[in-house]
Amino acid sequence: MRDEILVDIQHLSKLYPVETGFFTRTNLFVHAVSDLNLQIYRGESVGLVGESGCGKTTTGKLLVRLIDPTEGKIAFHAEDGVVDVATLRGKALKRFRRNVQMIFQDPYESLNPRMTIYDTVAEPLDVQGIGTLPEREERVAELLETVGLTPASSFMFRYPHELSGGQRQRVAIARALVVEPTFVVADEPTSMLDVSVRTGVMQLMQELADKLGVTYLYITHDLAVARYMCQRIAVMYLGKMVELAETEELLHHPQHPYTRALLSAVPVPDPTYKRKPMEIKGGISKPINPPPRCRFYERCPIADDFCRDNDHPPLEDKGGNHFVACYKV
Amino acid sequence: MRDKVLEVKNLTMHYTTRKGPVYAVDDVSFYVGRGESVGLVGESGCGKTSIAISLLKLLPDNAEILSGQILLDGVDLVPLSEDEMRRFRWRRISMVFQAAMNALNPVYTVEEQIIEAMQQHMPHLSDEEMHARVDQLFELVGLDPAFKNQYPHQYSGGMRQRAVIAMALSCEPDLIIADEPTTALDVIVQDQLLKRIREIQEQLNMAMIYISHDIAVIAEVSDRVGVMYAGHLVEMASTEAIFHHPVHPYTMGLMSAFPSIVGPKRELTTLPGEPPDLLNPPPGCRFHPRCHYATSICREKTPEFVEYEEDHYVACWHPGGEG
Amino acid sequence: MSEGTVATQHTYVPLWRVRLNLFLRSLRTNWALFAENPIGLIGLGIIIFFGLFALAHPILMNTVWPSKIYDPVSGYDMEVAFHPAPPSPRHLLGTDPLGRDVLSQLMYSTRYEFALGILSAVVTVVIATTIGAVSAYYGGIIDTLFMRLADLVIMVPFLPILIVLSALTEVGMIELALVIGILSGFGGTTIVIKSQALAIKVKPFIEAARVSGGGDFHIIFRHLIPNLLPISLLYMMFVVTGAIFSEAVLSFFGLTTIQMSWGIMINTTQLFGYLLRFDTWWLLIPASLAITTLCAAFYLVGRALDEVVNPRLRRR
Secondary structure, three states: OOOOEEEEEEEEEEEEEOOOOOOOOOOOEEEEEEEEEEEEEOOOEEEEEOOOOOOHHHHHHHHOOOOOOOEEEEEEEEOOEEEEHHHOOHHHHHHHHHHEEEEOOOOOOOOOOOOOHHHHHHHHHHHHOOOOHHHHHHHHHHHHHHOOOOOOHHHHOOOHHHOOHHHHHHHHHHHHHOOOOOEEEEEOOOOOOOHHHHHHHHHHHHHHHHHHOOEEEEEEOOHHHHHHHOOEEEEEEOOEEEEEEEHHHHHHOOOOHHHHHHHHHOOOOOOOOOOOOOOOOOOOOOOEOOOOOOOOHHHOOOOOHHHHHOOOOOOEEOOOOOEEOOOOO | OOOEEEEEEEEEEEEEEOOEEEEEEEEEEEEEEOOOEEEEEOOOOOOHHHHHHHHOOOOOOOEEEEEEEEEEOOEEOOOOOHHHHHHHEOOOEEEEOOOHHHHOOOOOOHHHHHHHHHHHHOOOOOHHHHHHHHHHHHHHHOOOHHHHHOOHHHOOHHHHHHHHHHHHHOOOOOEEEEEOOOOOOOHHHHHHHHHHHHHHHHHOOOEEEEEEOOHHHHHHHOOEEEEEEOOEEEEEEEHHHHHHOOOOHHHHHHHHHOOOOOOOOOOOOOOOOOOOOOOOOOOOOOOHHHOOOOOHHHHHOOOOOEEEEOOEEEOOOOHHHOO | OOOOHHHHOOOOOOHHHHHHHHHHHHHHHHHHHHHOOHHHHHHHHHHHHHHHHHHHHHHHHHOOOOHHHHOOOOOOOOOOOOOOOOOOOOOOOOEOOOOOEHHHHHHHHHHHHHHHHHHHHHHHHHHHHHHHHHHHHHOHHHHHHHHHHHHHHHHOOHHHHHHHHHHHOOOOHHHHHHHHHHHHHHOHHHHHHHHHHHHHHOOHHHHHHHHOOOOHHHHHHHHHHHHHHHHHHHHHHHHHHHHHHHHHHHHHOOOOOOOOOHHHHHHHHHHOOOOOOHHHHHHHHHHHHHHHHHHHHHHHHHHHHHHHHOHHHOOO
16 A cells, blocks of 8 residues: 555645735745655555644645645646646646545634534535435435444534534544545644543544545644554654654654654653653744755754755655655764 | 642532533542642543632632632631732732733733732832842743843743743742643643743742643643542542552543553543533533443442542542442 | 434435524524513514504504595694694694694604615625625735725715715615615625624635635635624614614705605704794604614614624623
8 A cells, every 4th residue: 555656745835925015025935835745655644743833734735725835746646647736726626626625623613603514514515516415415424423423313403513522523524524535634633622532533533544545644733643643754844844754663763853852842641751851942933034054953952064054954765764854864 | 648738628619601500610629738739630621720710719700619618728718808819819829821921911021010910919029129039030930031121922932931930930929820831832842841840849849730631741740630520520649640550430541542652552542422511410420421330329429539549539439440 | 402303303304394493493592592681672672663653554544544634745634723733632643734643654654764774774784795705705906995995985974975965866765775775885884794704714614615625606605604694684783773863864954855754754843943842842752752762772682683693792
């Protein structure tokens, strides 16, 4: 399953102009995502991990074409041929949306409060014109059962405010899966949920991946959650991908100094476990017209003059499909 | 027995809502020893923040403490008037809340705000002493005193949270209540702040109640941990006991549902169902609909919060899953 | 939790029945919220009273009131020696300087006040909601265009426009309702609704709809506008108040070609020089009281609806 590429991201960038006056044209840009390269294989689930403002959500939205990239290509290998997500429009874009869906972070905001659960889940079928009314009803009922909202009939015609956070997220998952997509971008789908409910949603997503053959891009700030959800993890820092490896490899042998700092900062639910201290400067700044050097230079404990004088390091395979963007590793 | 700064006895408070009363804190008893850090952990809506605002008596209009005692060094806070209470807040108990931006007034510099708090509660200090103290506090929480004349909006999220902690520490309280102070922060900043909070707490020998939904954070900062579920305190013991041999089925479930990045990757278990609606809680033990070990007694009678082992309290008919 | 007996057998119940039941249920819960507020109930009570008042007029005209005497426009009571006559059992609110029954005029006008208020409110809301949603959704040049237009409409005072208009053309009830509706629709109400639409536009469910494949039209009409309707309805109430009041002012100044209305009643009083005389109070008081109370009633209902629509305003 590791051989077939589903999504091939090449040199993907998204720049946002910094708001200035009405008539002055700005030449200041936030480099939200900068020259990102990533291959996602069919059937796997890749974690995109980083702190707030690192560009992980922007990447997710680029992949589902909620926003248009500034530069780069996203080749999506659909059953009927390869499409470039970055340039899709009209009917082709609509057809693409049958293949790619997204699950959002906040289950309280991602469901229209004035639409019943049935209407929400059936919406993709409705706008895509799939099936007749009774067929849609049947499909929605079936899917609600699949995501654990049983009996479906007692949920179909309720409104989101009558459901708990966990149930709403299950509805959001059902909506994403109703068109049988091959690729789902999940943007922090469990970060707003309580622990006792969160595990259930995580397991559901995994089950569905196995059952329906869905490929996930799992965006999260929580490495512990990523460990359970993903086979590979990509770490992002200020719009750049700094490290990419198999999950356990990354957790046990982190190479990039930022990944190491991140891992050592994650609190551990074990009072006797002593973490290795790792001192880097806190705070994260917005990447507005960043200087042409390693983005991590200012905070890096091992940076030297070479890092200062050279461009951001390229992502290189340091052996065993462990990619790191650092000169000092 | 240890010297207790705070002792809460059978505290019950409720909110009046359109649909009926919500008992957010129901018959909760615990103590905090001098210089001790107590963690309160629970999911959203379990009543942990309601305990915090009850202890400070910062209740919204529709909330009311129905019964129980809050003894601060032996003085019961429950019957005190708002005027009397004001003398306790900041000076004896202070607080750090999650939304640091709301705790800071945007039109005053951070130093002005800390000095204002000190002027009210420590009038014996001279102006120079106060300014010197602000510098000290800044260094204590890990902020550069050069930033003290800036306004809150010029601070980053982590710096603001540090400033709020400096403010809470300004009047040398005996007890500080921290309600999710690091939840909105990124892990690296959170880590630095947690370490600093722990250091300060030990250095000043100050008692602390640390409230969080994140058991990993609680593990880092607490000496003892109380676990809350649906308005009840269900288990309380030393941090080690809670994490290594919890006896309440909810605590046990919580521990095995929580993912960790260290150690072998173990299977995560799921607690079935959802936390109850406090408007209409289940009879008997509130956890029984989700509990593997529930029997008929669990469905009928609410278990008492009793000592299971030395200093290990639990409210369960079948602690440890035993019959 | 679920009283949804409908839902349990959804396969047997057609979708439209389920939707109807849901609609009725939401109506009931909203009514319960509304009914908690005495202000709203008072307002609604007054509106219902005026409604019955209006309905009673044609019935009375066809039964006990001969049209020769009681017709609000052309009636004249020959048996009364001097007009305006004070209230008597024959004319409960007296007669006006032209010998017409005041009560009959008051009742006859009511239906037109309602029609005017509601028509202009509907026009306003349709325009304001559509423009608000469209300009919030598209932003850019469309937004700038409509918002500057709104500024312009707000800046140009309302009454002078109507005065100029009445000089140019005949302004009857319907024309007046349309003018008020359009001005209010392109003006302040649009800005309020657009700001609400902006808040909704950034919600993730809008993004979710786009990911589902929904086009602009789908998003505006299925997601944006349904979430704007409560606030639109609220503003409708306030527009009714404004419209009735504007009509009264214009008619008082004789700027409309309306034959009979509360404003015309006051205008007639003024024309014959009875306006500031306390001994002919029945010429002025009933009509002004009617204007004030009906305006107030719609305003009160609006305030109560505000609490239903914005949960934050509720006490609990």
